[in-house]
Amino acid sequence: MNTKTFKIGFSKLSKIKFLESIDFFRRSESDNGSNVSLASFQVMVEKEITDHIRNWRFIILFTIIALACLGTLFSTLSDSAKTLAENNSESTFFFLNLFTKSDGTLPSFFVFVGFLGPLFGISLGFDAISSEQNKGTLSRIMAQPIPRDYIINAKFLAGIIVISVMLFTLSFLVLGAGLVALGIPPTAEEFMRIIIYTVLSIVYVSFWLNLSIMFSIRFKQPATSALLGLAVWLFFTIFYPLIVNVIIKGFEPSKFASQSKIFIYQKLKFYLVQIMPNELFNEITSALLVPSVRSLGPLTMEQMHGAIPSTLSIGQSLLLVWPQVTGLLALTLLCFLFSYVIFMKREIRSRG
Secondary structure, eight states: OOOHHHHHHHSSHHHHHHHHHHHHHHHHHHHHHHHHHHHHHHHHHHHHHHHHHHHHHHHHHHHHHHHHHHHHHHHHHHHHHHHHOOOHHHHHHHHHHHHHHHHHHHOOOHHHHHHHHHHHHHHHHHHTTHHHHHHHHHHHHHHHOOOTTEEEEEHHHHHHHHHHHHHHHHHHHHHHHHHHHSOOOHHHHHHHHHHHHHHHHHHHHHHHHHHHHHHHHHSSSHHHHHHHHHHHHHIIIHHHHHHHHHHHHHOOTTTTTTTTHHHHHHHHHHTTTOOOOOHHHHHHHHHOOOOOOOSSOOOOOOTTTOOOOOOOOOHHHHHHHHHHHHHHHHHHHHHHHHHHHHHHHHOOOOOO
């Protein structure tokens, strides 16, 4: 076919057919662009996960947490016969006792997770954005045809995946060790309690991850964001309880005070510590892993009268700690929201 014949054939195409073909091409190009965009986001997440795993900071902290939890596990298993013989209500929850009990030489498993988990989350996020900007790679990434929020979302998702893999690995390791020691599998209720506890542990560590990423976005130096994250952790772990004790001591009723005044005092003390993320996590853990816990706050004599000392079902335990679970989720989502807004509004320039 020569050029003249081609031009004549093209000129005979109707206008409607031509417009329909253009519209079809645009739709296919748009779909292809979305697939490429999602593929680029997946590549970014995989790159962040690889960076975390190959980082010596991650390897050292993961080794410390794993060795601490394994030491607690072996010390608990060595005393497993005594744990099973304590009483009938606790011996039926042998696998839960592996997470909460200890022989006194080391803290229990959930104490190590509650103490070292924030350090792990802070270590994953304190240089997430600031190091990229200082190296000049952040502006190069943003020059690519990808949405800007993919960068911050990839940082969050990769950190959460690494945290999830670590915590589920440790939890299943404890379950496997208990299975070998006892010879029988855990009950369905025990397994569900441990899974829910692990998921909420991921939320708790993710709060510190989001907080450290927010500091990394706000401040250009990784050392500054790391120190601020550690300062917040130390404040809620050590200093805030001391401040609460000083405040509460000023409202402490006398020994001749009425029951209503004592109850109000206990309520005030209970509410003041509810803003602490570690206290929320400890209350959630105590209710989920110890089914005999029936209340977290102070109770009146009327509420205690006639109460039957028995264990709660998993649904009742979740209802008991639902306010704490909601508070922990709210704190985590707020940190993510603040980080997202600050990053999207921040002006990022390449280092010349």
